[in-house]
Amino acid sequence: MKTTQGLPYLTKKKSRGRTYWYFRRAEGYIRLPDPDAPDFLAKYDAAKRGVSLVPTTARTWQTLIASYRQSPAWKDLAPRTKRDYEKVLEWAIATMPGKDPSRMMQPHIVMARDANQHRRRFANYIVQVLGILFAHAIEKGWMTHNPAKGVKLLRKPRGEAEVHGPWAADVIAAYRAAAPIGSSERTAFELSLGLSQRIGDTIKLRWDQWGPDGFEIQQSKTGTALTIPPTDTLAAYLNQIERGTATIVTGARVGAMTYSGVCSRFVIARAAAVQAALDAGDERLAARIKASTQHGLRYTVAHQMAEAGIPDNEISAVTGHKTLAMLRKYAGAARQKAHAKAGQSKRNESEKGTDE
Structure with a gap:
């Protein structure tokens, strides 16, 4: 490596295992090539003369x-x-127009997060996406550190119910009774419950994706390619509905359904199920149906599989989750319940042996 001794304003920083060289003066940082690069001295001299300083x-x-x-x-x-x-x-551009990102410090990010704590998911997204933008700024030579690193995400308050909880068996039965076989709201429901995919991917499924080994799916959010055999219940349902169009979930007139269209139909069917429960005098069931969500069906699959004692790798092969932390979010409660049931059962057997 060429010697860098005696070169004023030259500094280096390490990030993600790599060393970056900068010309640093009051005006800011200028990214330089590695000292071994043939144009290093020329660019250093230009930076020193102020030729390439970025305002x-x-x-x-x-x-x-x-x-x-x-x-x-x-x-x-x-x-x-x-x-x-x-x-x-869009939030960053609207709230910080004309501001220099390189001057932002960690307390500013904490303030932005806390100012949006009433919408926790968005508040956490602010921390995560700003961290990505700061990493990009480091690559551009604008800054040498990431102020979002180490900022904690907001956690769900203790005692607050999950927004997308798993569906209980009686809630599933109530929805099926309210959604006619062959309707878009029923077909999307059965596909979601049978394959555990996000609703955006579910409504795009085509009949030709169903092959001998199952459905060939590529998740739009993660890009993960999956092959998932349908459950017996899903296969039986699909075999009794018409195949009038290429997509499986269809509307009465327009063919393939949109995301908003399916969501609207779901809300109508859920409301009918709620009313049926109220008419039967079961207010508790009505409340649980009303609290159910489409995304909750994805939780339901992970919950059912975990409760049945199915290993995490087999659950993730169906749901497509890449991290154990996310899988625990979906299946953790059911896994704890199954383990507790097994543990107490063994305890009972042990106590019986002691009594004898």
């Missing part, structure tokens, strides 16, 4: 976000993930 005013959230949207990292994201990120990108 601080050019470092705004608008320019950083525009650059990130052109990066390979952004282009590799799934469409669903891009839509989620866009909410934070």
